[in-house]
């Protein structure tokens with residue numbers, strides 16, 4: 001399988017300070033990978049580097065087919081929920097790659113939006129303003145936007161945080177479906193039981209790579225202990 005995302009000795013950081021050091025490795029086409037690690041390990045920082053919103057301090061990140069192939073689900077806490085936009089319009093924004101800023105929104109795209117809302121269980125919420133959604137409903141709407149985006153590579157930052165078990169099951173089923181379709185999925189997660197049961201590959205970070213490969217071998221006690229040790233204290 002081809003490498004969709006390749007990292008070559010990548011260091012990423014904030015204001016010149018290195019948060020994530022010397023990352024080398026690749027995400028294969030069609031792989032389903034969890035990124036795990038303690039708070040502050042650099043998981044979100046890595047996604048930002050891959051998305052291109054944070055330039056590497058060192059090293060190179062290569063995306064097969066370019067960044068147009070990427071779609072990202074940001075951490076819920078980073079979203080401005082007060083933005084005055086309806087659920088329908090927010091989901092429709094996912095189609096921008098096909099529709100562009102100035103072309104009309106055709107009937108087929110309209111039906112795609114309705115279908116995506118139906119898939120995530122929000123068929124009755126199209127005209128609601130996003131500010132009125134609960135946390136779980138908002139997460140469903142963001143998954144609907146990803147359905148519209150139709151990208152080959154999906155980067156999800158804590159997609160299940162603060163969700164009830166029904167919503168988690170529904171959204172996990174969508175991720176499985178994307179995996180079956182051959183898309184590449186990378187998700188930052190904290191629930192190691194879920195990672196063990198649903199994610200074949202894992203990248204364990206602690207300001208550097210602790211382990212990267214098959215989930216069962218990566219999530220051994222020694223690696224988890226080392227990760228905790230490496231993340232104690234502020235970063236350099």
Ligand SMILES: Nc1ncnc2c1ncn2[C@@H]1O[C@H](COP(=O)(O)OP(=O)(O)OP(=O)(O)O)[C@@H](O)[C@H]1O
Pocket residue numbers: 014015019037038039040041042043044045046235
């Ligand atoms: N915008 C920022 N400005 C300065 N430092 C930042 C910024 N964002 C993150 N950091 C720092 O970079 C380090 C890695 O943060 P990051 O958010 O990538 O960790 P994480 O593994 O995603 O953590 P968590 O599990 O808590 O979400 C942390 O020490 C954090 O304080």
